[in-house]
Amino acid sequence: MSAEATDREIVDLLITFMESFKGPFVTALEQLDLPISQGHVLMRLEEPIPMSAIAKRMGFDASHVTALIDGLEGRGLIERRPDPHDRRIKRITLTEQGAAIQDQIRNCVYEGLPPLARLSPDERIQLRNLLATAIDRPVGGHGPRPFACGDAASAPADQELAAKS
Amino acid sequence: MSAEATDREIVDLLITFMESFKGPFVTALEQLDLPISQGHVLMRLEEPIPMSAIAKRMGFDASHVTALIDGLEGRGLIERRPDPHDRRIKRITLTEQGAAIQDQIRNCVYEGLPPLARLSPDERIQLRNLLATAIDRPVGGHGPRPFACGDAASAPADQELAAKS
DNA sequence: TATTGTTATACTCTATAACTATA
DNA sequence: TATAGTTATAGAGTATAACAATA
Numbered sequence: 001m002s003a004e005a006t007d008r009e010i011v012d013l014l015i016t017f018m019e020s021f022k023g024p025f026v027t028a029l030e031q032l033d034l035p036i037s038q039g040h041v042l043m044r045l046e047e048p049i050p051m052s053a054i055a056k057r058m059g060f061d062a063s064h065v066t067a068l069i070d071g072l073e074g075r076g077l078i079e080r081r082p083d084p085h086d087r088r089i090k091r092i093t094l095t096e097q098g099a100a101i102q103d104q105i106r107n108c109v110y111e112g113l114p115p116l117a118r119l120s121p122d123e124r125i126q127l128r129n130l131l132a133t134a135i136d137r138p139v140g141g142h143g144p145r146p147f148a149c150g151d152a153a154s155a156p157a158d159q160e161l162a163a164k165s
Numbered sequence: 166m167s168a169e170a171t172d173r174e175i176v177d178l179l180i181t182f183m184e185s186f187k188g189p190f191v192t193a194l195e196q197l198d199l200p201i202s203q204g205h206v207l208m209r210l211e212e213p214i215p216m217s218a219i220a221k222r223m224g225f226d227a228s229h230v231t232a233l234i235d236g237l238e239g240r241g242l243i244e245r246r247p248d249p250h251d252r253r254i255k256r257i258t259l260t261e262q263g264a265a266i267q268d269q270i271r272n273c274v275y276e277g278l279p280p281l282a283r284l285s286p287d288e289r290i291q292l293r294n295l296l297a298t299a300i301d302r303p304v305g306g307h308g309p310r311p312f313a314c315g316d317a318a319s320a321p322a323d324q325e326l327a328a329k330s
Numbered sequence: 331t332a333t334t335g336t337t338a339t340a341c342t343c344t345a346t347a348a349c350t351a352t353a
Numbered sequence: 354t355a356t357a358g359t360t361a362t363a364g365a366g367t368a369t370a371a372c373a374a375t376a
Contacts, residue, residue, distance in 0.1 A: 129170075
């Protein structure tokens, strides 16, 4: 019964995996008083990236990205920076606070959650490598973390870190 | 640089993987004239299941499930069946047409898509097993397909298979 | 002419609150 | 009293259309 892994089976498992994050994610965002939609974008930001690239990557219309980025900018979590080569483009860059909130959300949502905790270090590496192959990305291809890597958990978590501008 | 697989790295890869399905999924649903929200629920239906279980699994409020199931029922894709032991419960069951549409969407969305196609049969089995471990489900634990398994692709695809009630 | 991003608007998705029926 | 589901409504999320600026 395990001689073959169908597309269906794999995708169903992936969906179930992802569904397990929804509850903790929503809880974390509510505690930060950050709309879910803005949280989704925030967690996908890394390198300075044009808004059109965000739209393409996440499958959103450009006008929606404008609204989401407006919200994140109003909270001081990102900045619109000019592109040196094309004045139409605005590069979305995490502020230091934005990176801290990103880490805080990750700590609340990912860390210690059952699906990831059930895998041994070896299995995690296997899974990482398989996923990287699937999406055609070299292992380790994330680039350097821009800010505040890994120390946000020690920041004050019970204050208004996501104050509305 | 690949000696360790962080939670962050794995989750980022999972999200990227899932994002790659969004475009084809939306396209398929539009062709069937089926709302995206109803499509999401349809693709998670298998065994007859109480509405409360759908709400819990997908992280929705019960009232929203009512609305979604109303829509799918109006299109003839599911049925509300009584539970033999508890008259409060309605078990949501795929109709034959619902199962056919499910397969049709899978064929449009999953089959031959780059992320899955990049993996060898062996790698697919590894990935399946790792995901099954992560979400604590025994391999092959999907149970039998209820209807019309695997032959929907040969059904007429250019007709109004998702006619609105 | 095509692309990036914005504004205004309308539509879709989802939750809250109050309720009925059953357990 | 607690749970499953429904109804009505409000709020959050997202797209469409028309536009300005730049390429």
